[in-house]
Amino acid sequence: MNTIHDILKQHELRITPIREMVLVVIRDSKSALSSQDIELKLNDIDRITLYRTLKTFESKGIIHKAVDGTNVQKFAMCDAGCNEHIHHDQHAHFNCDHCGSTFCLDSLEIPAIKHDTGFQVRSMDVIMKGICADCAD
Amino acid sequence: MNTIHDILKQHELRITPIREMVLVVIRDSKSALSSQDIELKLNDIDRITLYRTLKTFESKGIIHKAVDGTNVQKFAMCDAGCNEHIHHDQHAHFNCDHCGSTFCLDSLEIPAIKHDTGFQVRSMDVIMKGICADCAD
DNA sequence: GTATACTTGCAACGCAGTTGCATTAAATTA
DNA sequence: TAATTTAATGCAACTGCGTTGCAAGTATAC
Numbered sequence: 001m002n003t004i005h006d007i008l009k010q011h012e013l014r015i016t017p018i019r020e021m022v023l024v025v026i027r028d029s030k031s032a033l034s035s036q037d038i039e040l041k042l043n044d045i046d047r048i049t050l051y052r053t054l055k056t057f058e059s060k061g062i063i064h065k066a067v068d069g070t071n072v073q074k075f076a077m078c079d080a081g082c083n084e085h086i087h088h089d090q091h092a093h094f095n096c097d098h099c100g101s102t103f104c105l106d107s108l109e110i111p112a113i114k115h116d117t118g119f120q121v122r123s124m125d126v127i128m129k130g131i132c133a134d135c136a137d
Numbered sequence: 138m139n140t141i142h143d144i145l146k147q148h149e150l151r152i153t154p155i156r157e158m159v160l161v162v163i164r165d166s167k168s169a170l171s172s173q174d175i176e177l178k179l180n181d182i183d184r185i186t187l188y189r190t191l192k193t194f195e196s197k198g199i200i201h202k203a204v205d206g207t208n209v210q211k212f213a214m215c216d217a218g219c220n221e222h223i224h225h226d227q228h229a230h231f232n233c234d235h236c237g238s239t240f241c242l243d244s245l246e247i248p249a250i251k252h253d254t255g256f257q258v259r260s261m262d263v264i265m266k267g268i269c270a271d272c273a274d
Numbered sequence: 275g276t277a278t279a280c281t282t283g284c285a286a287c288g289c290a291g292t293t294g295c296a297t298t299a300a301a302t303t304a
Numbered sequence: 305t306a307a308t309t310t311a312a313t314g315c316a317a318c319t320g321c322g323t324t325g326c327a328a329g330t331a332t333a334c
Contacts, residue, residue: 014280014331035321049282051322056281067206069262071291073321094256103256111248113263118270119231119240125206125264126250133255151300151311172290186313188291193312208322210290 002080011060011083018045022053023062031101032066032074032093068095068102069127076104090123096132103132139217148197148220155182159190160199168238169203169211169230205232205239206264213241227260233269240269 004023008015025041026033033041035050054075057063061082066074092105110126141160145152162178163170170178172187191212194200198219203211229242247263 016281016331018282046283047321048284048323052282055322067264069204071208071210071321073208092250094254094258096256097259103254105252105254108250108252108254110250113229113245113247113265115242115245115265117231117240117242117245118273119233119265120268120273121231121265122234122267124266127204127262127264128250128252128256128258129261130259131257136255136257153300153312155313183314184290185292185315189312192291208290 007062011062013056013060018049019053019057021045022050023057026057026063026075027077029076031103032068032076034072034074036072037074066093066102066104067125067127068093069129070095070100070102072100074102076102079106090125092126092128094128094130094132096135097129098131098135101132101134144199148199150193150197155186156190156194158182159187160194163194163200163212164214166213168240169205169213171209171211173209174211203230203239203241204262204264205230206266207232207237207239209237211239213239216243227262229263229265231265231267231269233272234266235268235272238269238271 002010004020004027005015007023008019013019021042022038022045025038029037035047035054038054039045039047039050054063058065058075061078063075064078064082066076068074090110092108092110094103094105095101096103105128108126110124113124115121139147141157141164142152144160145156150156158179159175159182162175166174172184172191175191176182176184176187191200195202195212198215200212201215201219203213205211227247229245229247231240231242232238233240242265245263247261250261252258
């Protein structure tokens with residue numbers, strides 16, 4: 001189990017208070033978080049620095065963009081195998097119609113889809129939409 | 138085969154020159170189009186009116202947003218069965234890594250995906266990414 | 275402790291998209 | 305056909321996400 005320090009070191013990033021705080025928030029969240037979500041959880045973080053930090057983390061393979069079909073960019077932790085060259089984040093995401101939360105469905109098996117479109121498919125994202133467990137009560 | 142007039146009439150929208158032009162461009166395009174794409178094809182169209190027009194068409198079920206995993210909002214024609222209450226646009230989209238074009242894959246069969254996540258799934262989008270037929274040469 | 279170069283804070287900016295309001299114009303009614 | 309109704313358009317102004325530039329701050333290596 002990697003500590004925050006280990007994650008930053010492993011990806012050759014400097015360990016700064018801002019980065020630690022941002023990474024803790026993302027690591028500890030059940031759902032993917034937008035820049036604004038993170039900003040609300042961390043009082044007084046500079047919005048611009050947050051953009052930069054998220055961008056850096058994503059480019060290093062620490063976090064990934066959760067493709068959820070909304071206009072709000074959300075981020076979640078990557079698996080341990082990602083780095084700046086390889087992103088292994090081809091899993092489905094679930095977006096709740098009610099609360100807007102987006103969840104990574106890591107354990108979901110995406111079946112192969114046959115196609116004869118003339119397109120060379122390199123990757124595939126699946127977005128499921130509906131009501132999440134929390135809102136279903 | 139509906140004419141542009143028929144489509145607008147059927148959806149109870151007034152027939153105006155702007156609406157005709159926008160709808161012609163979208164209908165005749167092989168790929169989904171962004172607001173900017175349309176603006177470039179129609180010289181001197183008012184950007185703001187275009188936003189409004191696209192929003193109106195979408196809300197009436199004439200066009201749908203092509204969910205393609207990019208930050209650029211793109212629109213494509215709906216099937217004939219859509220109206221303001223019912224959108225039948227649950228098909229896959231293909232986004233080209235090279236040219237950025239997004240295509241509707243209407244004929245693609247999306248297999249059912251089993252899950253035990255506690256989520257109530259209401260709809261599902263599939264985004265395929267790779268190289269389109271035009272860029273593959 | 276010092277030097278290096280990365281990180282942060284802040285100002286400024288670009289652009290997608292929305293809102294408000296007056297004018298225009300399409301459709302309906304008389 | 306003309307008058308009326310009301311939806312559509314043009315334009316100004318705005319919001320908010322995201323980017324860029326630069327100086328100051330700071331983490332890390334030596």
